[in-house]
Amino acid sequence: MATELTEAFSKALPAKKKAFQSRLKAWQKEEKAIEKSMGEFAANRKNATYGATEAVAYYLMSDMGFQDDTPKGFARSAASGGEPAPADLQEFQSLIESQGISVLVNNTQESSDATNMLTGTAGRAGVPVFDVSEQMPQAYTTLTDWIADLVARLDKTVSRAIIDDSDESGSSDGKDGPSANNDAGNSADDKSDTGAGSSN
Secondary structure (H helix, E strand, C coil), rough: CCHHHHHHHHCCCCHHHHHHHHEEEHHEEEEEECHHHHHHHHHHCCEEEECCCCCCHHHHHCCCCCEEEHHHHHHHCCCCCCCCCCEEEEEEHHHHHHHCCEEEEEEECCCCCCHHHHHHHHHHHCCCEECCCCCCCCCCCCCHHHHHHHHHHHHHHHHHHHHHHHHHHHHCCCCCCCCHHHHHHHHHHHHHHHHCCCCC
16 A cells, blocks of 8 residues: 555656655565564464453554453443443453453553453453553654554563563472562562553
């Protein structure tokens, strides 16, 4: 599509053909960098899963290799704009409490009692929350800049959670007596300090 648009604009404004082609090449370079980052993440996180308060980042998550484990009943309610049934909300909370997903995707533009309950549950369960909006924030000048930042933040969010889990499991076997207990306590403090329940 971008190539076709460049050709169309170049025919309409031949004097600006070089400028259009230069912009196309710059965009293609940025696009390839994003695709590379997504591919590397998918290759290194083959079992990554997520649940979402809304399907606002569905294509991004799919391109990065995530499996959508959002409970179907909750997803249907979110798609129709209605409130989830208590049973569907409870199912989602149980999934989060058991750490059955790698990350919770939260639509910051659609806050409700249900989404607040889910993000709160994630914070208590140590499941990272990845905040994303439906519209591009004003801080970004181009769509590719925004997507590139989303990919980088998501990678950091999930990777941080994996490191926290690894530290916790490595210090909870109880074989080292008092020092093991201290390590486990420090791990819990670290998780609190890094804000495992939300992304920056």
